[in-house]
Amino acid sequence: MKLLLMQCKVEMLRILRNPYYVFWSLLMPILFYFIFTKVVNTGVPDQGEWQARYLMSMTVFSVMGSSMMTLGIRLVQEKTQGWSTLMRITPLPDSIYFIGQMVGQTIIHVFAIAVIFTAGALINHVSLSVSEWVLSGLWILAGSAPFLAIGTLVGTMKKVDTASAVSNVIYMVLAITGGLWMPLEIMPKLMQSIGHWLPSYNYGNGAWMIVRGEAPELSNVWILLGYFVVFMLVSKYIRRKQEAGVS
Amino acid sequence: MREIVKVERASKTYKEHRAVHDVSFSIREGEIVAILGPNGAGKTTTLSMILGLIKPTSGEVRLFGKEPTERTVRERMGMMLQEVSVMGGLKVKELLELFRHYYPNPLALKEIIALTALTESELGMRVEKLSGGQKRRLNFALSLAGNPDLLLFDEPTVGMDTTSRQRFWHTVHTLSEQGKTIIFTTHYLQEADDVAKRIVLFNQGRIVADDTPSAIKGKITKSYVTFKAKPQWVKLLAGFPEVIDIRQEDDIIRVETEDTDAVLALLFHERVGASSIRIEQGKLDEVFERLTADMKEVG
Numbered sequence: 001m002k003l004l005l006m007q008c009k010v011e012m013l014r015i016l017r018n019p020y021y022v023f024w025s026l027l028m029p030i031l032f033y034f035i036f037t038k039v040v041n042t043g044v045p046d047q048g049e050w051q052a053r054y055l056m057s058m059t060v061f062s063v064m065g066s067s068m069m070t071l072g073i074r075l076v077q078e079k080t081q082g083w084s085t086l087m088r089i090t091p092l093p094d095s096i097y098f099i100g101q102m103v104g105q106t107i108i109h110v111f112a113i114a115v116i117f118t119a120g121a122l123i124n125h126v127s128l129s130v131s132e133w134v135l136s137g138l139w140i141l142a143g144s145a146p147f148l149a150i151g152t153l154v155g156t157m158k159k160v161d162t163a164s165a166v167s168n169v170i171y172m173v174l175a176i177t178g179g180l181w182m183p184l185e186i187m188p189k190l191m192q193s194i195g196h197w198l199p200s201y202n203y204g205n206g207a208w209m210i211v212r213g214e215a216p217e218l219s220n221v222w223i224l225l226g227y228f229v230v231f232m233l234v235s236k237y238i239r240r241k242q243e244a245g246v247s
Numbered sequence: 248m249r250e251i252v253k254v255e256r257a258s259k260t261y262k263e264h265r266a267v268h269d270v271s272f273s274i275r276e277g278e279i280v281a282i283l284g285p286n287g288a289g290k291t292t293t294l295s296m297i298l299g300l301i302k303p304t305s306g307e308v309r310l311f312g313k314e315p316t317e318r319t320v321r322e323r324m325g326m327m328l329q330e331v332s333v334m335g336g337l338k339v340k341e342l343l344e345l346f347r348h349y350y351p352n353p354l355a356l357k358e359i360i361a362l363t364a365l366t367e368s369e370l371g372m373r374v375e376k377l378s379g380g381q382k383r384r385l386n387f388a389l390s391l392a393g394n395p396d397l398l399l400f401d402e403p404t405v406g407m408d409t410t411s412r413q414r415f416w417h418t419v420h421t422l423s424e425q426g427k428t429i430i431f432t433t434h435y436l437q438e439a440d441d442v443a444k445r446i447v448l449f450n451q452g453r454i455v456a457d458d459t460p461s462a463i464k465g466k467i468t469k470s471y472v473t474f475k476a477k478p479q480w481v482k483l484l485a486g487f488p489e490v491i492d493i494r495q496e497d498d499i500i501r502v503e504t505e506d507t508d509a510v511l512a513l514l515f516h517e518r519v520g521a522s523s524i525r526i527e528q529g530k531l532d533e534v535f536e537r538l539t540a541d542m543k544e545v546g
Contacts, residue, residue: 002348003348003349006345006348007345010337010341010345013336013337013341014334014335014336014337015336017336017373018335018336077334077335078334081330081334082328082329082330083333083334085300085328086326086328086333086389088300089298089299089300089321089324089326089328090321090346090349090393091318091321091322091349091350091393092349093318
C-alpha cells in the first residue's frame with residue numbers, strides 16, 4: 001500500500017514538472033478563457049450562460065489534451081528509452097506501476113479541473129450551484145476515458161516525435177470540430193453534422209448541459225462509451241501484435 | 248559455493264534466425280564472469296534470458312533455483328542495461344528513494360552514494376539534465392538500490408572516461424569481495440581480462456570457450472620467439488615441425504610456435520647464432536580474433 005502511494009506521488013510529480021503539461025493543460029485553457037470571455041466581444045445575449053459554458057469547454061479542452069498527449073507521449077518515451085524494460089526487471093509488480101500511472105493521471109485531472117474552475121470563478125465570477133460544479137467536474141473526469149484510450153493508442157507509436165506531432169494534430173482537430181473553441185452552431189451545416197458524432201463534442205456537450213441545469217443527453221454517454229471500447233480494443237490489438245513481433 | 252545462475256541447453260530462435268543455440272553454463276556465488284563476443288554473437292540475447300525479459304525457445308534458465316521472473320528473484324537482482332535514459336521529471340535522490348522502496352532490504356542511501364561517488368549537487372539534479380557519464384553512474388546506483396546478491400551489467404563502461412571506468416571496476420571488486428555474484432558483457436577485451444575471473448566467449452550463438460582468462464589464453468594462444476640473425480635462416484628454419492610460421496621484419500625474425508622450448512633448442516642446435524632472443528605470449532585480442540574467425544570459416 002505504501003508502495004502504491006509512493007508510486008502515485010511520483011507519477012504526479014512527474015506530470016506537474018512537465019513544462020508541456022503546465023503550458024497546454026493549465027495556461028492555454030485559462031488564457032483562451034480570458035480572451036473569449038473578457039477581451040473579445042462575442043455578442044452572445046446571455047453573458048452568464050456563455051461564461052459558464054465556455055469555462056466547461058476550456059476544462060474539457062485541458063483534460064482531453066493531457067489524456068491524449070501527456071499519457072501517449074510518456075508511454076512512447078518509456079518504451080524507446082529502455083525505461084519500461086528496466087521497470088520490468090525490478091520487483092515492482094506491473095499492476096502497481098499501471099495503477100500508479102492511472103491514479104496519478106486522474107489526480108492530475110482533478111487538479112486541472114479545480115484550477116480552471118477556480119480561474120473561471122475569479123475571472124468572471126461564474127456562479128453555479130454546488131451540485132453543478134461537482135457534477136460537471138465528475139463528468140469531465142469520467143468522460144476522459146475515451147481520450148485516455150486514444151493516449152494508449154498514441155503510446156504504441158515508435159518515435160516520440162511522431163507521437164507528439166500526431167497527438168497534437170488530433171488534439172487540435174478534435175477541439176475545433178467538437179466546438180470546444182467556438183460553438184458548433186456557428187459552423188457550416190456539414191461540420192455540425194460531423195461534429196455531433198465526434199467524441200470531443202459529446203464530451204463537451206455533457207458538461208454544457210449540466211451547467212444549463214439539465215442532464216447530459218443519453219447519446220453523449222453512448223457515443224463516448226463506444227469510442228472508449230473501440231479505441232481500447234484497437235490499442236490492445238496493436239500492442240499484442242507488437243509483442244508477438246519482439247519475442 | 249551455491250549455484251546462482253543456471254542456463255541449461257537454452258536456445259532462442261527468432262523466426263528463421265538462431266540467436267542462441269544450445270547454450271549451457273552455470274555461475275556460482277561470488278564469481279565475476281565476463282560474457283564476451285563480437286556483435287550478434289548472442290551475448291545480449293543470453294543476458295535477456297537470464298533477466299527473464301525473453302523466454303528461451305527451448306531449454307531453461309534458473310536464478311537462485313527459480314524462474315527469473317519470480318518476484319523473490321527480482322528482489323535479489325540488480326542490473327544496469329545499455330542505453331537507458333531514466334524517466335524524466337524526478338531528481339536523482341527521489342528516483343533512488345523510489346527504487347529503494349521496491350526492495351525488501353534496500354541499501355542505505357549513504358552507502359549507495361559512497362559506492363557510486365554521486366555528489367550532493369548531482370543528487371539534487373533532475374535526471375533528464377544529467378550528462379551521459381552521470382546517467383551511467385545513476386544507473387549503476389539504481390542497480391545497487393536493492394542491495395542485490397546478483398548484479399548484471401550490460402556493457403557497463405560504454406561512455407565512461409578512463410577515471411570513471413577505473414572507479415567503476417574498483418567498486419565492482421569491492422562488491423565482489425562482499426560475496427556478490429557479478430556478470431557483465433563487454434567488448435573491451437582488456438576489461439574482461441583484467442576484471443573477470445572467468446570468461447564465457449560467445450560466437451554465432453554458441454559458447455566457444457568458457458574458462459579463466461589465463462587458461463583461455465594458454466589453451467589456444469600463439470607464442471612467439473623473436474631474435475636477430477642472418478636473413479637466410481628464415482628459409483632454413485621454416486622446414487622444421489616446431490615452426491608454425493616464420494617471418495622477418497627489418498632485422499628481427501619472428502617464429503610462431505606452440506612450443507617455445509623446442510624452438511629455443513632448435514636455435515642452439517642448428518647454431519643459428521641468434522641474438523636478442525625473446526619469448527612473447529599472445530594477447531587475449533588474438534585469441535578472441537582467432538576463435539571467432541575460425542568459427543566463421545566453419546560456419
